[in-house]
Amino acid sequence: MSQGSNFVDYVKINCRSGHGGAGSSHLHRDKHTAKGGPDGGDGGRGGHVIVKGNAQLWTLLHLKYRKHVIAENGEPGGSALKTGRTGKDEILEVPLGTVAKNAETDEILFEITQDGETRILTPGGRGGLGNWHFKTSTQQTPRFSQPGEPGQDEWNILELKLLADVGLVGFPNAGKSTLLSVMSAAKPEIADYAFTTLVPNLGIVAYRDNRSFVMADIPGIIEGASQGKGLGLRFLRHIERNSVLLFMIPADTNRSLKEEYSILLNELEEYNPELMYKPRVLAITKTDLLDDELQQEMKAELPEGIEAVFISSVAQKGIDGLKDVLWKKINS
Numbered sequence: 001m002s003q004g005s006n007f008v009d010y011v012k013i014n015c016r017s018g019h020g021g022a023g024s025s026h027l028h029r030d031k032h033t034a035k036g037g038p039d040g041g042d043g044g045r046g047g048h049v050i051v052k053g054n055a056q057l058w059t060l061l062h063l064k065y066r067k068h069v070i071a072e073n074g075e076p077g078g079s080a081l082k083t084g085r086t087g088k089d090e091i092l093e094v095p096l097g098t099v100a101k102n103a104e105t106d107e108i109l110f111e112i113t114q115d116g117e118t119r120i121l122t123p124g125g126r127g128g129l130g131n132w133h134f135k136t137s138t139q140q141t142p143r144f145s146q147p148g149e150p151g152q153d154e155w156n157i158l159e160l161k162l163l164a165d166v167g168l169v170g171f172p173n174a175g176k177s178t179l180l181s182v183m184s185a186a187k188p189e190i191a192d193y194a195f196t197t198l199v200p201n202l203g204i205v206a207y208r209d210n211r212s213f214v215m216a217d218i219p220g221i222i223e224g225a226s227q228g229k230g231l232g233l234r235f236l237r238h239i240e241r242n243s244v245l246l247f248m249i250p251a252d253t254n255r256s257l258k259e260e261y262s263i264l265l266n267e268l269e270e271y272n273p274e275l276m277y278k279p280r281v282l283a284i285t286k287t288d289l290l291d292d293e294l295q296q297e298m299k300a301e302l303p304e305g306i307e308a309v310f311i312s313s314v315a316q317k318g319i320d321g322l323k324d325v326l327w328k329k330i331n332s
Contacts, residue, residue: 009059014067014069014153014154015069015090015121015122015152015153015156016049016070016122016152016153017122017123017152018045018072018151019124019151020045020073020148021074021075021128021148022076022077022148023041023042023043023076023128023148024042024145025040025131025145027040027131028080037141038130038141039130040081040130042084042127042129042133044075044076044083045124046149047071047072047088049121050118050120050121051118051119051158052091052092052094052118053093053098053113053114053116054093054094054096054115055096059160063092063094071088071089072087073148073151074087074125074127074148075087089124096115097160098159098161100157100158101156101159102157103154109121122156124151125150125151126149128146128147129145131145165214165243165330166205166213166214166215166216166243166244168215168216168248169245169247169264170248173250174248174249175286176248178285178314179283179311180217183319183322201217205326207327213327215246243278243330244329245275245280245281246280246282247261247280247282247306248282249261249285250284251290251294251298257303258302261306281307281322281326281329282302282303284308285313286313288312288314290310298310307325307329
C-alpha cells in the first residue's frame with residue numbers, strides 16, 4: 001500500500017488574523033461621582049494564526065482542504081478599566097520539518113523542528129488603548145481612545161521537508177523502493193518504470209541492540225530535475241533534511257558507475273550546493289546479476305572518495321554490511 005494520495009507535502013492557506021478591539025473612552029460615573037475621570041479600558045488583542053509542531057503527524061493532508069483560516073477579533077474595552085477579551089487564536093498543527101513561507105514573496109518565515117514548538121504565522125491586531133492612558137495634568141478628561149489595529153489577511157504556504165536519517169538518491173529503477181521494503185517494514189509500490197515512487201516513502205530500519213534509523217525513499221532524480229523537469233524540484237527539497245545520502249546505482253546501468261554518480265551529484269549541486277557537504281555512501285544494487293569477475297571489474301571503476309557497498313535486495317546480499325556503514329555515518 002503506497003502512501004500515495006494521502007501524502008501531502010504542500011498547502012497554500014489564506015490566513016486572516018483577528019482585529020484588535022477598540023479602546024473605550026468611558027468617563028467614570030456612579031451615584032457619588034457626577035464627573036469622574038477617564039476609566040475606559042483597553043481593547044483585546046485580535047487572535048493570531050499559530051503553527052504548532054506535532055511529532056505524530058507525517059503529512060499536511062489534514063490541512064489540504066482548509067483553504068481559509070480565520071482567527072477571532074478582539075473585544076472592545078469597557079468601563080472601570082476593563083480590558084476587552086482577546087480573540088481566540090487559530091492553531092494549525094503540522095509535522096516536524098514544516099517550513100512556513102509568505103506566498104507572495106516566497107520569503108521563508110520559519111521552520112518547525114520540535115514537538116510542541118509554536119510560532120505565530122499571522123499576528124492579530126493589537127487592541128486600542130483606553131482613554132485613561134491619555135490623561136495628563138492639562139487634559140484631565142480625554143474623551144478619545146484608540147481604535148484597535150486591523151488584523152492581517154495574507155496567503156501563506158506550508159511546505160514539508162522530511163526529517164530522515166538516510167535519504168536514497170538515484171535514478172528511477174535504481175532499486176530504492178525494493179531496498180526500503182527489504183530493510184524496513186515499509187511497503188512501497190514497486191514496478192520497473194520511471195516514477196513508480198510519486199511520494200516519499202519512509203521506513204524505520206531496525207539495527208542491532210534495538211536501535212533504529214529512518215530511511216526515506218525519495219522519487220528518482222532524472223537529469224534536469226534541478227531545472228524542474230519531471231517531478232524534480234518538489235522532491236529534491238526532501239533531500240535537504242536527510243543527514244546521510246545513500247546514492248544507488250544499479251549494476252545493470254548503461255553508463256559507467258563514475259558517469260552515473262557524477263550526473264546524480266551534479267543534479268544535487270545545481271539544486272542546492274550545501275547538499276554537497278552531506279556524508280555520502282554509494283550502494284551498487286542488483287549485484288545478484290553479477291558474477292565474481294564482473295564484480296571485480298566494477299570495483300576497479302568505482303568513483304573515488306566515497307565508501308561503496310555491493311548489495312542485492314532480492315538476494316539479501318550485503319544488506320547487514322550496508323546497515324553498519326550507514327549507522328557509522330549517521331553517528332559520526
